[in-house]
Amino acid sequence: MGWGRNMDGCGNFIKYSLFIVNLIICLGGSVAVALGLWIAVDKSFANDLLGTNLYFGSTCVIIATGILVTFTSCLGCLGSIKEVKCMLVIYTITLFLIFVTMFVGGILGYVFREKVQTTIRIGMESSLRDYGNYRPITEAWDETQTRLQCCGIYGPKDWQNRIPESCCKMTSAGRRVSCQQLGENNNSFTIFTPGCLPVTTEFVKKYAVVLGTAGIVVSFLMILGMIFSCSLFKMIE
Numbered sequence: 001m002g003w004g005r006n007m008d009g010c011g012n013f014i015k016y017s018l019f020i021v022n023l024i025i026c027l028g029g030s031v032a033v034a035l036g037l038w039i040a041v042d043k044s045f046a047n048d049l050l051g052t053n054l055y056f057g058s059t060c061v062i063i064a065t066g067i068l069v070t071f072t073s074c075l076g077c078l079g080s081i082k083e084v085k086c087m088l089v090i091y092t093i094t095l096f097l098i099f100v101t102m103f104v105g106g107i108l109g110y111v112f113r114e115k116v117q118t119t120i121r122i123g124m125e126s127s128l129r130d131y132g133n134y135r136p137i138t139e140a141w142d143e144t145q146t147r148l149q150c151c152g153i154y155g156p157k158d159w160q161n162r163i164p165e166s167c168c169k170m171t172s173a174g175r176r177v178s179c180q181q182l183g184e185n186n187n188s189f190t191i192f193t194p195g196c197l198p199v200t201t202e203f204v205k206k207y208a209v210v211l212g213t214a215g216i217v218v219s220f221l222m223i224l225g226m227i228f229s230c231s232l233f234k235m236i237e
Contacts, residue, residue, distance in 0.1 A: 014235065018080040018228035021221055026073035028218040032066030035214070069098060069218065076225060083236050092229045099222045102215050116208075117201045124153045124197060131164065142166035144196055148203060154195035167192050 079087030151167035152158030168179040179191040
């Protein structure tokens with residue numbers, strides 16, 4: 001009788017631990033979806049500038065993975081409370097596949113992280129020549145320079161005396177100062193002097209760190225979820 005009560009108590013502990021872990025995973029998945037949508041809507045201005053869909057495509061992967069994680073965690077919650085073996089099996093397999101995908105993605109992100117600046121530089125050098133001739137490129141450059149407060153690839157001189165208005169700083173009245181020509185009158189008070197390459201590289205890396213950290217935390221919770229799920233599966237008669 002003592003052993004049975006111990007098993008019941010242990011089983012209940014694992015069941016409710018699995019439920020709590022899945023609630024946290026569900027929250028993490030929801031945060032990932034919200035973060036992905038925010039980046040896609042508010043931070044996608046650099047997509048045309050870089051000349052690649054990699055930036056926007058990665059946010060779509062984040063959103064899709066977040067939705068899948070949220071759905072899977074709900075399945076885990078239901079399976080743990082109802083003690084349904086079939087649900088626990090589907091939950092564990094799905095969670096394992098998601099974990100492997102995130103793990104491989106993390107390795108690839110680590111391998112290619114040093115190539116971020118090269119990719120951005122190539123995209124900027126190509127798009128710089130299309131400024132004024134191709135509307136999406138023009139708007140991407142203008143928005144990038146305005147929002148990140150930078151100018152050109154390495155600095156204002158990259159524009160060769162055809163400096164866009166988006167390189168000029170704003171006055172307190174909300175108007176841009178005149179900085180269309182390079183000369184002695186242009187300084188850090190009238191024009192954005194940092195180049196967009198280092199600023200954008202730092203911008204991309206910063207959000208990559210945020211997403212990577214979130215992925216590590218969720219992956220750790222997934223491991224706990226799989227352990228509790230397998231343990232509960234063995235205890236269900």
